[in-house]
């Protein structure tokens with residue numbers, strides 16, 4: 014039977030409502046339709062169930078969302094359709110699995126666990142199990158229920174039903190035996206006899222998850238939780254026992270954002286920290302199984318990569334095996350989440366193709382014990398014969414795990430119940446002032462509580478001396494970070510322990526520089542993401558407690574910090590002067606006060622081709638174009654406000670890890686593809702993008718990372734700090750193969766082509782920071798059909814309309830390319846109607862690549878569009894190159910100066926480069942095009958020497974140019 018797939022769309026949340034969100038999902042019977050907000054194109058998907066929970070409900074007094082029109086699917090309907098089916102299957106003795114998949118905040122936990130009166134599938138099914146048991150009329154039929162709860166975070170499996178401080182460092186081991194299949198070694202199983210007991214255990218599991226999340230740097234929404242109910246029915250007939258057993262796995266998966274990038278392997282997985290390896294592999298498993306089920310399996314057979322992740326190993330049975338499986342895909346209704354929601358629907362579409370082979374698990378107990386004993390005997394004899402320490406160790410561990418498993422298996426439910434001492438933490442008194450946690454996973458909020466019976470309470474890391482009272486393992490939290498105390502009026506106060514802690518201590522979004530008195534429902538942020546709500550029962554607040562959650566507090570902080578930032582940094586972009594001159598000199602503007610934000614400091618002075626007719630003075634008084642809309646500026650500020658603390662945190666982690674690297678925020682320009690007016694070449698009018706500059710402090714080299722890559726790497730840095738291990742280069746977030754980057758764009762006037770003139774010219778390559786990245790010698794030569802240059806052209810370009818022209822694009826060479834990125838340089842352009850064209854790649858390192866590119870185009874029709882294009886637009890030529898490659902022998906040697914790949918040319922120091930540039934610019938004969946400035950990425954900091962052989966380097970660089978799998982030639986910070 015196939016995996017059953019359900020999709021469910023939730024209501025808009027408050028934030029989406031505030032932003033005036035638009036709906037992009039419709040449902041019609043089993044069909045779910047998603048509409049692309051950009052194109053208006055709908056796409057249909059068909060599933061076993063499409064649950065509409067977006068609107069059409071009323072709220073009952075107890076908070077239950079009740080259906081008000083026929084379309085609305087409330088919690089009861091969803092349970093009835095999915096949960097009940099799971100229970101029926103379990104009763105028949107089938108293994109069952111229910112997955113919830115979807116991006117963070119899409120409603121997975123709402124469906125699986127639920128909130129308040131809106132109980133989800135897990136509690137309702139658990140309750141129903143005992144209702145059914147209690148209704149059983151057969152005195153010879155006995156039932157045994159055991160539960161376990163685990164979390165998979167960063168490929169580590171942890172038992173959620175044991176105290177956090179008893180968790181094994183490396184997590185629990187996943188074992189596999191011929192007899193039992195896959196099992197988690199030492200996972201505690203808890204015999205339960207009522208729903209209330211299950212509820213208590215679930216509560217305990219969530220509290221442990223919540224505590225666990227304060228003990229790690231990363232966020233908890235990237236963890237998967239599996240709640241397992243083992244359900245046995247034993248029929249006693251005279252002296253014989255027969256029965257059935259069913260394992261019900263209820264799986265709340267981590268947020269699926271970015272997991273759409275399924276099939277990502279190798280290098281991509283290195284950046285997969287935020288992507289979540291288990292989810293990526295789950296995608297691959299589903300894809301492979303879907304392919305297999307669709308009969309596309311070729312003779313060799315499709316290998317299902319179960320073993321590639323902890324999640325898929327544990328759930329192997331649920332996917333394509335002995336299980337009746339249901340997948341609930343939670344959908345956000347808002348157009349802003351269109352891409353993610355579409356990817357969830359695609360995922361769901363693939364999952365429905367999986368075929369499972371569920372069988373009734375009848376009376377396995379005695380049989381399993383018998384077979385396990387046999388397997389253990391076999392293992393023992395293998396141990397005797399085994400050669401090699403590694404193999405011996407493996408077999409011993411397997412035997413030990415198997416023995417523990419058979420001992421547990423042979424114990425009766427009653428014996429196990431007696432053996433396990435459920436220790437529930439005593440309730441903390443919340444009647445007085447206290448703080449309680451807010452977690453991005455709503456289920457984990459309110460689980461961690463501290464009251465102020467014993468003050469002062471110091472917060473810090475476990476390395477703090479004296480040891481703090483509240484331990485938070487967040488890299489942005491100092492060893493002794495802040496203190497909660499009581500003043501003479503019984504007010505609770507909070508203050509940073511030293512000034513540097515204020516960077517990561519906020520109350521209601523504002524940094525805390527000195528002692529503050531806390532008021533009821535104040536939001537306290539410690540570090541980057543540990544949030545607490547202060548409560549003083551009985552005190553009034555202008556806020557309602559229900560309105561405050563993790564997102565609220567984060568958003569509040571980001572907005573407040575954004576306002577602070579706007580006060581500190583110059584306007585982005587600066588207001589253009591009025592009136593604007595077309596051939597204007599650079600517009601002076603203030604140096605940024607904040608030394609982290611680096612704005613483009615110069616402006617292109619003159620990008621005109623020499624063959625261009627002089628500009629009419631009339632143009633000089635043109636009205637300046639509208640400045641960028643405020644919202645874009647604010648959006649940039651808002652992203653900056655979010656990025657700054659992360660960059661600060663990355664710098665703190667780098668220091669803690671003794672890595673000589675500094676992160677800075679950079680605002681770079683998105684160079685335009687179409688240039689029409691002079692203003693189009695003013696960086697002030699270009700779209701801005703945020704990058705993170707990564708500066709190696711030993712060698713002064715600089716890399717620019719996308720924010721997304723930075724966030725992935727930060728996440729890996731946090732984990733490195735948590736685990737305190739030396740990663741291999743493949744796993745090291747600060748170890749990169751050389752990457753291909755855009756060095757800049759040059760703009761070539763097509764006006765001469767419109768008059769059938771050639772136009773040999775050295776165009777300026779403008780870098781993304783608005784500076785220069787060298788010069789490019791090129792020409793477009795109008796020709797006859799045989800490629801011979803034409804002698805004359807028309808009086809006006811319009812005369813060409815309707816005729817066919819021939820021309821040759823020549824890109825000869827480039828100069829002064831920033832050396833640090835001058836490996837495998839090539840150019841690319843897009844002439845309208847002729848597609849994207851590329852020069853050859855100039856192999857190896859060269860500041861002066863010679864492309865020698867000539868491409869003849871014949872019979873190109875000049876229509877109105879092309880005629881107009883040639884008169885008004887410039888052709889953009891993009892120049893790409895690959896970054897510096899270095900070899901590092903071992904990580905231990907990282908403090909030694911790395912050796913470059915050999916090359917004939919000296920890798921120059923910055924003074925030489927600038928000197929050479931000036932000399933060369935003079936010989937180029939068009940000095941007006943050369944701007945001496947910060948332009949190129951990392952050039953002026955490339956003050957290293959070394960030798961680089963272009964022959965040598967070109968050998969490896971072919972691969973590097975394509976994204977670089979060549980780990981040998983990587984750089985380590």
Ligand SMILES: Nc1ncnc2c1ncn2[C@@H]1O[C@H](COP(=O)(O)OP(=O)(O)OP(=O)(O)O)[C@@H](O)[C@H]1O
Nearest residue numbers: 023066117118119120121122123234268453454455
């Ligand atoms: N069907 C629904 N009806 C009403 N509210 C819903 C529904 N689904 C989700 N919500 C609300 O949306 C918010 C986010 O839902 P939920 O916590 O279930 O998301 P999630 O996908 O589990 O997120 P995470 O990955 O962070 O755990 C919650 O406040 C929840 O109450």
